[in-house]
Amino acid sequence: MTDTSSATPITPQPPPPADETAAPHSPRELVTHVGRGLGTLTPRPRVSRPLIQELRHALTARDWWVLGALAEHRVLTTVQIARLAFDTDSAARHRMHTLHGLRAVDRFRPQTPVGSAPWHYVLDKAGAILLAERHGIALSEVPYRADDAIHLAFSRQLAHTVAVNDFFTTLAAAARHLPGAELELWWPERRCARAWGSLVKPDGYGVWRHYSTQVGFFAEIDLGTEPLDALVRKVAAYSRLAHTTGINTPVLFYLPGPRREYGLHQVLNDNARQVNGGGGARVLVATAIHRSGTDLAGPIWLPVGSDGTRLPLAQLPTAASILTTPCAQEWPQP
Structure with missing residues (x-):
């Protein structure tokens, strides 16, 4: 065996100096x-x-x-x-x-x-x-x-904002290819805040029409980042709004997967008294699962407390009165 006791130890070489002339990326x-x-x-x-x-x-x-x-x-x-x-x-x-x-x-x-x-x-x-x-x-x-x-x-809210806009633009695209259909109204979160203040904070409000049937709805685009208890509190707020205004507007939860959907149905059914109590009205909540290529106007909406039959958007029970009057500053609606 070779004697290495007197060999010069190998010292790791430092990395080459950075190019000091290179400007940082803006x-x-x-x-x-x-x-x-x-x-x-x-x-x-x-x-x-x-x-x-x-x-x-x-x-x-x-x-x-x-x-x-x-x-x-x-x-x-x-x-x-x-x-x-x-x-x-x-x-x-x-x-x-x-x-x-x-x-x-x-x-x-x-x-x-x-x-x-x-x-x-x-x-x-x-x-x-x-x-x-x-x-x-x-x-x-x-x-x-x-x-x-x-x-x-660089906003942390970008993914959610894009997801909300993806939901409504997909629905608008469906209307362009479905005879007699139209997304008559699409209010973003900021416009909803001017209309309802702190009562409810939907991701958007829309009015869908198919021939003579109109359905107004609140949209909640869920990315699975909140606990289910937070969604229950949202539904309770919508219930209070329905009691206050006398307009029972459906709330649509667009969910990331079947487990999330099952969990939300379970927790809403288990807490029905809490959600609809305190003078609130039983508000219709319907859910759908996000899948690529989903027809948002089609039979994908599952009402909470139903027999498990999924309904098209136009067949969801809706209020006799639908909010269509513009509020505050008006810009063109898709």
């Missing part, structure tokens, strides 16, 4: 990444009078509608915009790319552990200026902020 670069890399930032013109004039002449009726939808719903992905206003995803991508270049909209891609997220669009300054001009209001009254893209990209 927040803007980080929210335009593609997969695990970073996308190249596309230069865009500054907002100026000539640009505003160019955009004013370029906007179509559909473009105005899309800008209003972004003002109302804050952030929409390319797919969601396509569902609402275009015949194909490709057409939506091309038009939104043009509007982005004219500063009507801004966009970002949230970071994902695998692959890349779709473009998420928000209102940009030039679009907000023209919306304010069109509605005869001050720019400060338009729901727009200069750092919306970066703020939303």
Whole structure:
């Protein structure tokens, strides 16, 4: 055996020094990444009078509608915009790319552990200026902020906001392909807060029509992050609202899986007296499970306390009175 007692010990070498000339990635670069890399930032013109004039002449009726939808719903992905206003995803991508270049909209891609997220669009300054001009209001009254893209990209609420908008845009898309159907109303959380304050805090309120049948509903898009007790408290609040207003509006829970759905039905049935007590009215609660390609207007809604038969949205029992009157600032409805 070789004697190594006098051998010079091997010392690990330190890593090479970092490139001190490399600039850190800006927040803007980080929210335009593609997969695990970073996308190249596309230069865009500054907002100026000539640009505003160019955009004013370029906007179509559909473009105005899309800008209003972004003002109302804050952030929409390319797919969601396509569902609402275009015949194909490709057409939506091309038009939104043009509007982005004219500063009507801004966009970002949230970071994902695998692959890349779709473009998420928000209102940009030039679009907000023209919306304010069109509605005869001050720019400060338009729901727009200069750092919306970066703020939303790093927001903990982004996944939930996108999920809520995905629910309603999927329903709107179903209406485009179902004769006699229409999503007549879609209020986001902010508009609901102005209507009902702290009484209830739905993720959205909608009115679905199929021929002569109208169903108004509150939407609760559940990602499984809250305990079931929190959902029970929400239902109790809706029950109190029904008692106060005399309008018993169905509450739809869109759930992430069958176990979550079974658990919610169990806890609501076990706590029926608590949920509907205190002067509350028994409010209709129906649930459905999120699955890719689900027809939200179809027979997927399971009323709590029923015989287990799933119903189409239009067949859910609903109140005789349906809230359809706009409140506060009005933007185009999908």
